[in-house]
Amino acid sequence: MSRLYEALAAIEQRAHVLVRMDFPSSHAEGRARRRRSVIALCAVAVLGAAGLTVVVRGPSIPSPSAPLVSPLPSAPPPEPLRAPELRDRAWEATVLGSLARAEELLQRAVALDPANASAWNDLGVVLVRRGQRERGIEAIQRSLALDAQHAEAHRNLAVALEQDGQTLGAAAHYRAFLALAPGHPDRAQIEQRLGFPEPAEARR
Structure with missing residues (x-):
């Protein structure tokens, strides 16, 4: 101008x-x-x-006959976790101190695989640690009903029963644990708890 x-x-x-x-x-x-x-x-x-x-600089209007651009395909949903993976997540949550989260994951694990003895054992341990001893004992007993040779389940049930004042039942499961895991590093401590005589090698 x-x-x-x-x-x-x-x-x-x-x-x-x-x-x-x-x-x-x-x-x-x-x-x-x-x-x-x-x-x-x-x-x-x-x-x-x-x-x-002004006309030249105006916005260009796309032609109605122009091909439409198809949207990008959406990613497939993630596969649900299986019982072993849920047990791993529960262990991680326990290490971080989130027992409620661990219980939730283990409940999902036993719902997916009711015949998983290890998942029932883990759930029982978490329940006992959360103060729900009766439910924890029931879960560990279910683990042993599925696998009577589960050494750690015997030991965990013995500890829970001892805390509950059921000393005779605790002793029976301590002995079952020692029979299934003779080389366990805690063997001497458990034998002492049961009142076993000290081995002659230890007295020397």
């Missing part, structure tokens, strides 16, 4: 010069009419160019 303003100002200046000259009135009127025509043409040309610029 500055160029247009300069052009118009120049035309006006020339008009003032021509007016100040002593030309006949007819010539002055003719020149004035031509001057107004030139100004009008310049204004129309500039406005037309401005309108053309």
